Amino acid sequence: MSFDCCKSGFKWDGKPIGSEGALDKNKAYITGSNKDVAILIIHDVFGWTFNNLRILADHFAQEVDATVYLVDSFGGEVVDENLLESAVKTGDAEVLKKLDMPGFMGRNSKDIRGPEVFACARALKSQYKKIGAAGYCFGGWASFQLGAKGNNLIDAISVAHPSLLVKSEIDTLFVPTQILAPETDPQLTPELKEYCNKVIPGLGIPYQYDYYPGLVHGFAVKGDPNNAEQKAGLERAKNATVSWFNEFLH
Template identity: 90%
Template sequence: MSFDCCKSGFKWDGKPVGSEGTLDKNKAYITGSNKDVAILMIHDVFGWTFNNLRVLADHFAKEVNATVYLVDFFGGEVLDVNLLESALETGDAEAMKKLDLGNFMGRNSKEIRGPEVFACATALKSQYKKIGAAGYCYGGWASFQLGAKGNSLIDAISVAHPSLLAHSEIDGLAVPTQILAPETDPQLTPELKEYCNRVIPGLGIPYQYDYYPGLVHGFAVKGDPNNAEQKAGLERAKNATVSWFKEFLH
């Protein structure tokens, strides 16, 4: 996976209102207090401590009326946000060397982190009546796997600019699925967009493909609120996810 897709964006200033705890064996940012409805939020490369994602989790907790778990699926490792952004935006060789992104992704492959994702979903299944999965970039493949036939762990998924998707993960979907797709995305390629829109409508599940012209990969979590087009996109994406989960989790 190339990290060029994550190089654009903006850090939000809002202060998270939740608290840190655990889900199964993983650390998690937890926000909201609904005893019946939960959302498992699966982060992008910036990880579970990224302020933007925590602020977004707070929005979902309040507006969906759910308890949201933003779980650490990088084994306690958190990349330096400033170093990561510097490396991606400038291509600085020293910064790239320090980050060692190739080995980082090797430590956080599907094979390694997939079982943790499923363990966390299983833990939620034992506590809540309805569960959604919201995945961003890296979290996209995990959300698709959770929503596959035969798992019976979650009730709906919403993914924004998903990465690392395989055709088999698209083919296997069995729960209501929402995709928030920017115009430009080196991960959710035109071929994958076409495949999703050709295959998923034939799976017999509710499906929403929400397209964001002029926007790029990462817009739903790193859109600049000082840029009118990006602000409109991130607000629309947030509202779309809220509406989707309100429909299928309540």
């Protein structure tokens, strides 16, 4: 996975209103108070402390009326945003070495983090009647896996610019699925977009493919609110996910 796809846009302003706690054995940002409906957010490369995602979690808690869990899926490790930005802009060998994205991805592979994601989903299943999973970049493949046939853990998924996705994870989907797809995305390639739109409609599940022309990978959490086009994309993506979960979690 190339990390340059993850650095686009700017930080959002605002202060999260939730609190830090735990889900199963993982730390989590928790917001909302619904005792029946929960949403599990599976984050991108910037991790569970990323302010944009915490603010987004607050929106979901209020607008979907759900208890939202943004869980740490990187074992406490957080990518340095400034270091990542420097690496992308300059390509400096020393910065790249210090960043060590290959090592980071190795420590946070599907085989390592997948079982933790499933444990968190099982913990929610024991507490809530309806559960949604929202995956961003890294969290996309995990959301697809949770929604696979036979797992019976969640009721709907919404993914934006998913990374590391493979066709077998698309083939086995069994819950209502929403994909927020930017025009330019080195991870959700044109081939994978075409495959999703060919295969998922034949799986007998509700499906929505939401296309964002002119926008790039990361737009749904890292778009620039001072740029009219990117701000519109941020708002449309948030509203689309809210609408999706309101339909299938209530």
